[in-house]
Amino acid sequence: MTAKTAGGIWVVAEQVAGRINTVSYELLSKACALKKQLKSPEPVVAVVLGKAVEEIEQLGRFGAEEIITVFAPALEIYQNDTYALVLQDLITARDPSLVLMGATAIGQDLAPVLGARLKTGVAAHCVDVRINEDNYLVAVVPAFGGKVLGDILCPNTRPQMATLKPGVLGKPTTVSEPSFIITNYDPSCSLQKDQGRIKALEVVRQEQTGMPLEEAEVIVIGGWGIGSQENWTLLEELASLLGGAVGCTRPVVDEQWVKSEQQMIGTSGKSVRPKVYLGFALSGATHHVCGMKDSGLVISVNKDAAAPIFAVSDLRIVGDAKTFLTALIKRIKGK
């Protein structure tokens, strides 16, 4: 395969239960930035697969110049075989130079499937992408829990593909004058090739408890050192007093002090960038730091003055987390 293409910066917009995932807008904002870095600008295109998807036009507001809708009952729920068949045909027909996807569960499955079928490279769970002086995509990929970042290029095959972690690109921005066309693509030819090996039965969405980490200006985070479920409620109380969200590290998920893994911050959890990060009794393992390093003010409380988290903190408080939490809550309550 040559490195020449018809051009196009594609974002595969993800939908679950008919709603577009916000990472799609983050990717479109980045696609617009890449367009400016390319030697000659290429159109920003969003592709969305599903049965019926709400607010398609939003993709245009965040920078898509063309929105390709691929709607069919068989595409209602994500299923790697059918989604890959359709996208493989569509990408082969339209020949874009770049394809970006969210490093969500769905994106992390679908992107490598497409990469293998199109025999091209996929840079995984990137924290950033840019165009270099040779007009190639450079993807910045973390390894060893974020301790090392490496540039990944895909010089000889097309499209150049990358999955980007939700949240790492920052808040997406709408374009001042959206101008887009909507193209409906009929997937029936692609879907005829499906061998029926996999059947998607249902999507179950779990109710989110509390404020989502991505939306919080302040996040109160606890680590294993919090010690018990009972102490954990102190963190929840403080977060609620500050109008923020509660996050945690991996050991807390293992201890089941939190209801959902969705509260985990780090390489295999969420990447967050709140205005204020307030961490209690967590050591600061590389995996966790990778997910919080872009936070605004980082405040850490730990009884171990040598805890690695202090090296990445703006304010260090050496002391017992429970005692400090109790005193701080009492003070904020004004009693």
Place this chain on the structure above:
Amino acid sequence: MNLKIAVCIKPVPDPNFYDQITIHPVKKTITRQGIPTIINPVDKNALEAALQLREQVGGTVTVLTMAPPNGEESLRELLAMGADDACLLTDRAFAGADTLATSYTLAQGLKKLGNFDLVFTGTESADGATSQVPSQLAQWLGVAHLWNVSELQLQEQALRAKMKIENGYIEYAVKLPALIAVTRDLNTPRFTSIMGVMKAKKKPLTVYTVNDLDVEMDKLGLKGSPTQPGGIFAPSLGRKGERLTGDIDEIIDQLLIKLRAAGLNVEAADACQERR
């Protein structure tokens, strides 16, 4: 029903030591000296899933890895946990492989070992964590697959499985043969018994090099990798780290000032009894 099951695993540097990983200042290579090698943690969940199915319906469990020669130690450990036999794919020709070339090599290794009804892997490795090998391996094998599986049941010739997604899951039915990439929620890997360790010494472990496999050379290693590494760097994350000192009330005073300066609207009674 006798299932022929394979489990693909990866030896990785122990994640507990990743803060010790450095980049060589001149050679610009990753230095991981002194960091022990372990079996990628979630790969033990993959083996556990295979062992449970073998116990349920009968069959065999083969563990496979592509690794340097010392990968044999990891395989022996998994034989001790209960796998029946093992295979190591090792050759300099495999080196420098990205996920596409790695998955191709694993696929050719599996094909050499026979037709498997089920292949298990972990969802991701702790070191690179690209999580791409399982899905790509299924493409080379030409079998159905599910990634990020947190619940699994075998019902006759099909599997019912849950794929974990953000804030929920998707439930699927999948026909065999299939590849399943499992998460750590799926099960709790069993401990290895002394008896297991004794037995493992006598279990068959095959080593294949490039000459033993039916492979296209240009699909292997660096040559077979569409992605190429550019520069590597260690992100500088250091912050100046001002330590707040004093008694607990004084520390809270300073903290509240900082929180307000950062734009938070914190209602609180100040230590000097002045309410905002």
